[in-house]
Amino acid sequence: MRRARRTAVIAATALLALAGCTGHDGGEVALTVSRSGCATEWHDPHGGEQTFRVHNVGINTTEVELVDPANGAVYAELENLGPGATRPMQVTLGRGRYAFRCLPEDTDAVTGPTVTVTDGPKRGAPAIVPVDEQVLRGPVDTYRSSVQHAFPTLRRDVRRLAAAVRSGDRAAARRAWLPAHLDYERLGAAYGTFGDLADAIDRLPAGLPKGVHDPGFTGFHRIEYGLWHGESLPALRKPADALSADVAKLVTQFRTERVDPNDLPLRAHEILEMTLQFELTGEADQGSGTTLATARANVDGTVAVLDALRPVLRSRFRGLSAADAALHKLRTLLDAQYRHGTWTPVDDLSAPQRRAIDGAAGEALERLAPIAALAQVRRAQ
Amino acid sequence: MSESRWPRRQLLTGAIGVGAGAVAGVGATLGSQRYAHADEPAQPDHVEFHGAHQAGIVDAAPARSTFVSFDVLAADRAQLTELLTTITRRARFLTAGGTPPNPGITAPPDDSGILGPQVPADRLTVTVGVGASLFDHRYGLGDRRPTHLRPMRTFPNDDLDPAWCHGDLSVQFCAPNPDTVIHALRDVTRATRGAMQIRWKLDGFVPPPRPSGTPRNLMGFKDGTANPDAADAHRMDQVVWLGREAGEPAWTRGGSYQVVRLIRMRLEFWDRISTAEQELLFGRRRDNGAPLDGTHEHDAPQYAKDPVGSAIPLTSHIRRANPRTAKTASSILLRRPYNYDRGVDAVGDLDMGQLFVCYQRDLAAQFEAVQTRLIDEPLVDYITPFGGGYFFALPGVRDDHDHYGSALLA
Numbered sequence: 001m002r003r004a005r006r007t008a009v010i011a012a013t014a015l016l017a018l019a020g021c022t023g024h025d026g027g028e029v030a031l032t033v034s035r036s037g038c039a040t041e042w043h044d045p046h047g048g049e050q051t052f053r054v055h056n057v058g059i060n061t062t063e064v065e066l067v068d069p070a071n072g073a074v075y076a077e078l079e080n081l082g083p084g085a086t087r088p089m090q091v092t093l094g095r096g097r098y099a100f101r102c103l104p105e106d107t108d109a110v111t112g113p114t115v116t117v118t119d120g121p122k123r124g125a126p127a128i129v130p131v132d133e134q135v136l137r138g139p140v141d142t143y144r145s146s147v148q149h150a151f152p153t154l155r156r157d158v159r160r161l162a163a164a165v166r167s168g169d170r171a172a173a174r175r176a177w178l179p180a181h182l183d184y185e186r187l188g189a190a191y192g193t194f195g196d197l198a199d200a201i202d203r204l205p206a207g208l209p210k211g212v213h214d215p216g217f218t219g220f221h222r223i224e225y226g227l228w229h230g231e232s233l234p235a236l237r238k239p240a241d242a243l244s245a246d247v248a249k250l251v252t253q254f255r256t257e258r259v260d261p262n263d264l265p266l267r268a269h270e271i272l273e274m275t276l277q278f279e280l281t282g283e284a285d286q287g288s289g290t291t292l293a294t295a296r297a298n299v300d301g302t303v304a305v306l307d308a309l310r311p312v313l314r315s316r317f318r319g320l321s322a323a324d325a326a327l328h329k330l331r332t333l334l335d336a337q338y339r340h341g342t343w344t345p346v347d348d349l350s351a352p353q354r355r356a357i358d359g360a361a362g363e364a365l366e367r368l369a370p371i372a373a374l375a376q377v378r379r380a381q
Numbered sequence: 382m383s384e385s386r387w388p389r390r391q392l393l394t395g396a397i398g399v400g401a402g403a404v405a406g407v408g409a410t411l412g413s414q415r416y417a418h419a420d421e422p423a424q425p426d427h428v429e430f431h432g433a434h435q436a437g438i439v440d441a442a443p444a445r446s447t448f449v450s451f452d453v454l455a456a457d458r459a460q461l462t463e464l465l466t467t468i469t470r471r472a473r474f475l476t477a478g479g480t481p482p483n484p485g486i487t488a489p490p491d492d493s494g495i496l497g498p499q500v501p502a503d504r505l506t507v508t509v510g511v512g513a514s515l516f517d518h519r520y521g522l523g524d525r526r527p528t529h530l531r532p533m534r535t536f537p538n539d540d541l542d543p544a545w546c547h548g549d550l551s552v553q554f555c556a557p558n559p560d561t562v563i564h565a566l567r568d569v570t571r572a573t574r575g576a577m578q579i580r581w582k583l584d585g586f587v588p589p590p591r592p593s594g595t596p597r598n599l600m601g602f603k604d605g606t607a608n609p610d611a612a613d614a615h616r617m618d619q620v621v622w623l624g625r626e627a628g629e630p631a632w633t634r635g636g637s638y639q640v641v642r643l644i645r646m647r648l649e650f651w652d653r654i655s656t657a658e659q660e661l662l663f664g665r666r667r668d669n670g671a672p673l674d675g676t677h678e679h680d681a682p683q684y685a686k687d688p689v690g691s692a693i694p695l696t697s698h699i700r701r702a703n704p705r706t707a708k709t710a711s712s713i714l715l716r717r718p719y720n721y722d723r724g725v726d727a728v729g730d731l732d733m734g735q736l737f738v739c740y741q742r743d744l745a746a747q748f749e750a751v752q753t754r755l756i757d758e759p760l761v762d763y764i765t766p767f768g769g770g771y772f773f774a775l776p777g778v779r780d781d782h783d784h785y786g787s788a789l790l791a
Binding site for chain 1: 534535536537538539540541647649650653654655657658660661666668671673674675676683686687691692693726727728729730
């Protein structure tokens with residue numbers, strides 16, 4: 001099994017433009033879009049709950065957005081409306097000005113005429129000023145440099161681990177394993193960017209036909225398994241050296257690798273999704289009993305992503321301070337399990353302690369999840 | 382708890398007597414309520430047990446099921462034959478319904494009583510399959526193994542728990558009501574005690590259409606829209622049933638390869654991603670099941686017009702599973718999935734997902750070809766196959782004188 005490396009599932013999006021004609025159909029507004037314009041025939045607008053049946057009569061896949069013409073903020077959207085397809089767009093309209101915007105694949109956006117709603121509720125659905133690649137450039141740079149800043153420590157600690165394994169001193173090797181592993185786990189956000197190397201470095205035995213004894217089982221957890229299951233240290237030299245080499249490769253590769261801007265908003269909750277699934281369950285544990293330490297490192301990784309995104313989120317995400325507070329709560333609960341230089345193995349937690357940590361992780365996840373949706377890259381032009 | 386064991390047992394006996402009466406009363410009430418629904422389509426009260434093929438494969442899945450994998454304890458071939466004969470006899474009775482014999486004061490009752498004194502057929506089906514391990518040295522069946530029958534492979538996105546994999550025999554019970562399923566399971570395991578032992582078991586349920594069309598899975602998506610038409614006998618001969626197959630032992634005729642995969646869904650995670658992302662992962666709309674380039678559930682995706690995946694991403698589940706090309710037409714299989722609920726996991730998240738069952742003539746060319754195309758599909762972050770197995774669903778029991786596996790053991 002691999003760790004999630006959710007890449008933004010964005011369809012490739014096709015060509016040309018759209019136009020419109022409208023008609024009422026039992027409280028629904030039927031719009032057609034084609035190459036001659038974008039919903040140009042939305043007459044007689046009304047406030048309140050509305051359903052637009054948008055029919056793409058053109059030959060190209062398009063996105064259709066309902067926007068505030070003053071600032072481009074998006075009230076509702078239909079992604080990837082294929083040629084010939086009809087899909088409903090549901091939205092609550094408050095009083096104000098609206099326009100449809102069509103973003104056909106590979107060509108410029110077309111904005112339909114502005115209409116004004118004068119009846120119905122004062123405020124309708126909230127709108128988000130769209131996030132495009134330009135807006136995310138700053139956060140991506142911040143994030144990249146935080147990763148690069150952390151690389152020298154990771155390389156050093158992985159080398160120390162390999163040296164300790166070579167020395168034949170099991171206690172020293174066990175002591176060296178955790179700092180190196182945590183260095184890596186703090187980078188959490190980078191799973192997607194690290195590609196196949198992420199598997200080589202930090203995979204779990206799941207999905208391998210021979211499990212922990214499979215030759216494909218490599219990286220930190222392979223070494224952990226050996227160190228805590230009485231394998232001879234000479235037998236672990238090869239995996240330890242391979243880990244050093246893979247980390248070195250990663251550092252080199254990262255310099256030239258492009259970070260998909262969509263990754264950052266996704267990782268805001270995804271790092272902790274994996275923490276809940278693999279660390280807080282104890283599933284990732286290969287003997288060291290340090291999954292709570294990993295969880296703590298993953299909180300740091302999440303905070304790094306959130307901090308990078310903060311300039312983008314401040315004006316768009318009302319839940320930001322609640323998300324910060326939830327992360328703080330989780331961090332405090334985890335820190336309480338680090339005593340006298342050791343971490344409590346997750347199975348040694350009392351049931352109330354365990355529920356408190358799992359509950360805090362779940363709450364943090366719920367609070368972070370909207371970021372992926374609202375900061376998803378949307379086309380500007 | 383200071384009483385000696387004897388008084389407690391006497392007490393229990395009395396209490397059970399009262400309880401049984403109460404349960405029967407509730408059952409009667411439910412039964413009359415059920416028949417009060419005049420708008421329910423009239424269905425025959427039983428599914429025919431005898432035939433060239435087993436029931437529970439191409440017939441529409443009723444609301445409830447349990448899928449049970451057994452290890453066979455029979456000492457030799459004669460005892461294995463006896464086991465399969467016993468299962469046949471019990472399945473024949475249970476699927477027809479009737480009055481269980483009364484042993485009087487000589488023994489505990491023959492029947493669990495949970496369906497009342499007369500056992501209704503309640504459209505029960507019992508479907509029996511054999512696993513690769515049945516063809517090992519124990520019963521001298523090595524040369525009769527269906528050609529493709531092997532232990533289930535580990536696919537790269539699997540996280541298989543050996544306690545939830547494989548088995549010598551599979552028995553699937555399906556019925557519209559959960560008590561019918563439990564009754565049948567208790568009956569069959571009791572009649573075969575000592576000859577086979579449960580290895581793993583998972584209960585399934587299928588929801589009604591919401592609001593119409595194909596039932597939804599626990600991710601909220603209609604699941605099974607593109608299944609071949611199970612009412613089309615000719616199509617089922619092409620897709621599901623073994624005929625006179627080259628390279629297959631003759632006894633397999635009328636049977637089908639059965640694949641079961643126990644697939645955990647990460648529902649909390651899933652609920653935290655946007656509808657748009659969910660739809661791109663599947664390739665269908667969540668509201669009505671239409672392909673993303675279409676309008677209605679049964680619109681066929683037009684992949685030829687969407688070569689780069691503008692509307693339906695190339696990595697989406699439906700496009701990987703069934704690319705609808707001439708080359709991949711031979712990999713179409715018949716799915717008969719159920720949802721499952723296994724409680725909660727170690728962190729308090731719901732342990733729910735899909736009890737995936739499918740049938741085909743050729744394991745490699747159908748299930749394994751599809752599953753290979755699905756390796757590393759983006760949906761894998763939200764699902765974890767943790768168990769299952771490959772089985773061969775036996776040919777049907779022809780008549781009152783026949784039994785499961787008669788051709789295999791002849």
